[in-house]
Structures are given as C-alpha cells and as structure tokens.
Amino acid sequence: MSTQLKATLNENEKRTIVDIGGGVTCGGRSLLIVAGPCSVESAEQMDQVANAMHGQGVSAIRGGVYKPRTSPYAFQGMGEEGLRIMSEMSKKYSMPIITEVMSEKQADIAVHVADVLQIGSRNMQNFELLKHIGTLNKPVILKRGLSATLEEFVMAAEYILAGGNKNVILCERGIRSYDSATRNVLDLGGVVALRHMTHLPIIVDPSHACGRSELVADLARAAVACGADGIMIECHPEPAKSVSDARQAISLQDMIDIVRSIEPIAHAVGRTVGSPHLVPAKPAAVVQVKNVKRTSAHESLLGELKAIRREVDKIDATVAALLEKRLTLALEVGALKDELNLPSRDHVREREVIELVSRCCSDPQIADKVRDIYERIMEASLQLQNETPVNEKVA
Numbered sequence: 001m002s003t004q005l006k007a008t009l010n011e012n013e014k015r016t017i018v019d020i021g022g023g024v025t026c027g028g029r030s031l032l033i034v035a036g037p038c039s040v041e042s043a044e045q046m047d048q049v050a051n052a053m054h055g056q057g058v059s060a061i062r063g064g065v066y067k068p069r070t071s072p073y074a075f076q077g078m079g080e081e082g083l084r085i086m087s088e089m090s091k092k093y094s095m096p097i098i099t100e101v102m103s104e105k106q107a108d109i110a111v112h113v114a115d116v117l118q119i120g121s122r123n124m125q126n127f128e129l130l131k132h133i134g135t136l137n138k139p140v141i142l143k144r145g146l147s148a149t150l151e152e153f154v155m156a157a158e159y160i161l162a163g164g165n166k167n168v169i170l171c172e173r174g175i176r177s178y179d180s181a182t183r184n185v186l187d188l189g190g191v192v193a194l195r196h197m198t199h200l201p202i203i204v205d206p207s208h209a210c211g212r213s214e215l216v217a218d219l220a221r222a223a224v225a226c227g228a229d230g231i232m233i234e235c236h237p238e239p240a241k242s243v244s245d246a247r248q249a250i251s252l253q254d255m256i257d258i259v260r261s262i263e264p265i266a267h268a269v270g271r272t273v274g275s276p277h278l279v280p281a282k283p284a285a286v287v288q289v290k291n292v293k294r295t296s297a298h299e300s301l302l303g304e305l306k307a308i309r310r311e312v313d314k315i316d317a318t319v320a321a322l323l324e325k326r327l328t329l330a331l332e333v334g335a336l337k338d339e340l341n342l343p344s345r346d347h348v349r350e351r352e353v354i355e356l357v358s359r360c361c362s363d364p365q366i367a368d369k370v371r372d373i374y375e376r377i378m379e380a381s382l383q384l385q386n387e388t389p390v391n392e393k394v395a
C-alpha cells in the first residue's frame with residue numbers, strides 16, 4: 001500500500017484519537033465501550049438501556065433506526081421517530097449516541113442528532129456513500145464488510161479520509177466463513193494486523209461476530225486483551241423480545257458485568273475502562289427542599305446533586321459487595337497462613353497491593369487517597385483474620 005495514503009500507518013506517525021464529544025474518545029488510553037440494542041424500538045426501551053448503562057463505564061449508546069435487513073419484509077427500523085427517541089435519551093443521560101445510516105439522505109438527517117454515524121458491513125464499499133460521509137464533520141464507525149480483506153477495509157476508510165473527515169473508527173464485526181456454529185468468524189488476528197496497517201482506532205463488535213449471546217462476554221474480553229480500542233455490544237432490557245438480532249442480545253445486567261470483568265484486562269494492557277461522563281445525568285424530577293427560595297438555576301443544581309448522588313449510591317453498592325468478597329477471601333488467606341505457620345502480617349504483600357491499586361488510578365492525587373483507603377482495608381482484613389476462630393475462617 002502506498003505511503004501517501006491517509007489511512008495507512010506511516011513511520012513515526014501518531015495513532016489517531018477520535019473525539020466523539022462529552023469527554024469520550026476512542027484510540028487513546030480509555031476504551032470506547034458502546035452498548036445498546038440492535039434496533040431502537042420505543043422510548044421506554046431506550047430509557048431503560050441508558051438508565052442502566054449510565055455511570056457503569058459505558059461510553060456511548062448505540063441503536064439502529066435505519067436497519068439493513070436481509071428480507072425487505074422484516075422490520076426496517078423506526079426511522080426519524082427513532083432518532084427523536086435517541087436524541088431525548090442522549091439529552092437526559094448526557095450520553096453520546098451512535099446510529100447506522102445506509103444512504104446519503106439518511107446521513108444528512110442523522111448527522112444533526114447522532115454523535116457518531118455508523119456505516120454498516122453491507123455498505124463498507126458503497127463508495128458514493130463513503131465519499132459523502134467524508135464531507136461531513138462527524139465521527140464515523142466504519143464496519144468491516146462481510147468478506148472484506150483488511151486492505152479493502154483500510155481503503156474504504158481512505159475514501160472517508162480523502163473527503164476531509166479524519167474521525168474514522170474501524171470496527172471488526174466478524175467475517176463470513178464455512179462454519180455455521182457462529183454467525184461469523186471474529187478476526188482478532190485481523191485486529192492486531194490492522195494496528196500495523198493503520199493509525200485509525202479499531203473497535204470490536206463481538207455480538208454480530210458470533211451471533212450467540214452466551215459467547216459475547218469471552219470475545220469482548222479477548223478483544224480488549226489483544227489491543228482493541230473499544231467494544232460495541234448489543235444489549236436489550238428483554239433480550240428474547242428484541243425485534244432484531246434477538247439471538248445475540250445480552251441483558252443489561254450482563255452488559256454491566258462484562259464492563260466490570262474487562263477492567264483488570266484493560267489495566268493489564270495499559271488501558272482504562274469507559275470514559276468519564278463529564279456532564280451528570282439530567283434529573284428526571286427536581287428535588288424539593290423546604291425553606292429555600294427556589295430559582296430555576298437553583299433547582300437545576302439540586303437536580304444535578306440528586307443525579308450525582310444516584311451515581312454515588314450505585315458505586316457504593318458495588319464497592320460494598322466487592323469489599324465483602326475481598327474480606328471473605330482474606331479470611332481464607334488467614335486460614336492458609338495458619339496452616340502454613342506463616343505470620344499474619346506480610347509487609348511485602350501489603351506493599352504489592354498498594355502498588356497495584358495505585359497503578360490503577362490515573363490521577364496522582366486520587367491515587368494517594370486510594371492508597372490511604374487500602375491501608376485501612378488491609379488493616380480490616382488483618383483484624384478479621386485475628387478475630388475469627390480458626391474453624392470459621394474458611395466458608
């Protein structure tokens with residue numbers, strides 16, 4: 001491939017970081033985590049999705065309103081009504097939205113609503129559409145064609161870059177092969193190879209790749225482990241009732257669990273999960289405070305406070321559950337130390353733990369506080385080990 005191309009990785013060239021707004025990027029340290037249904041079906045459905053995903057490390061919400069369906073008689077998407085639903089949801093939860101367009105006309109409508117336009121597999125080589133997308137000032141997720149080579153994939157991105165739009169994210173979503181055990185074959189080797197061919201960020205869609213909900217989590221983790229810049233997963237409040245791609249849809253709770261399980265893998269490969277939501281969720285209702293003269297600015301601040309506290313409550317519930325797990329494991333460690341005749345306090349191990357948790361924080365000031373908290377957690381573990389009779393240490 002010629003070195004003059006805009007999409008290829010030339011010597012000493014930096015990797016592209018695509019900024020999709022609201023503090024969310026793709027291609028930098030933090031992973032882009034996209035979640036949402038295959039199709040937008042109703043305002044209630046999208047509200048349930050965004051409400052569950054917000055504050056859980058998910059960076060953006062997906063949802064198709066123009067659907068590329070194999071049969072012309074299958075559900076074709078909600079169209080502009082679906083865009084309106086997405087737009088309201090995005091404003092309410094301050095989460096960026098991603099939606100597919102299949103024509104120039106759809107692109108010109110969706111560009112006013114979506115934060116990222118998606119070009120689906122079936123249109124990866126729709127060159128007129130790619131040229132048009134190149135003229136828009138809007139980030140794009142370009143999905144790999146059903147049987148496109150990596151070179152064809154990069155050249156398709158070139159069409160968009162050639163038009164002046166530099167914000168292209170590539171998405172590996174599985175390619176056609178002979179085995180029908182999975183819907184497609186997820187080409188993780190291709191993801192690694194692409195990093196040597198292009199400076200553009202590359203994300204992975206395990207949902208369309210495997211087509212089976214029970215395989216999605218493992219493939220998502222594998223994608224992060226091999227260096228993908230993000231993942232895009234289809235999830236639904238009632239997966240079995242999805243109007244499209246029901247077989248691969250996972251529940252909202254499973255989506256949250258995947259994000260959590262990805263965190264240690266992300267850290268191991270020098271990444272962080274999700275992006276900060278700089279703007280808190282807009283309040284659904286304004287809180288009432290007695291004896292305070294309320295102005296609309298005041299009410300809106302109170303609403304923000306309430307929304308942030310909702311987030312804090314969610315985090316606290318997770319932290320408490322994890323701490324319970326950690327302390328239970330500490331008891332097991334205590335029992336093993338007794339059996340091995342080892343001293344209950346191990347300063348070397350404590351230092352290792354402190355170093356590990358500090359490395360997980362990107363902000364040095366916060367890392368300091370996390371270290372303090374961990375000193376206290378380890379103290380509590382030790383107390384628990386010493387206070388618990390030997391026969392009660394192992395559950």
Ligand code: PEP
Pocket residue numbers: 038064068100119120121122143173208
């Ligand atoms: C989708 O993301 O909903 C979709 C149709 O994906 P693909 O183009 O990869 O089939």
Ligand code: MN
Pocket residue numbers: 038039208234244245
């Ligand atoms: Mn789908």
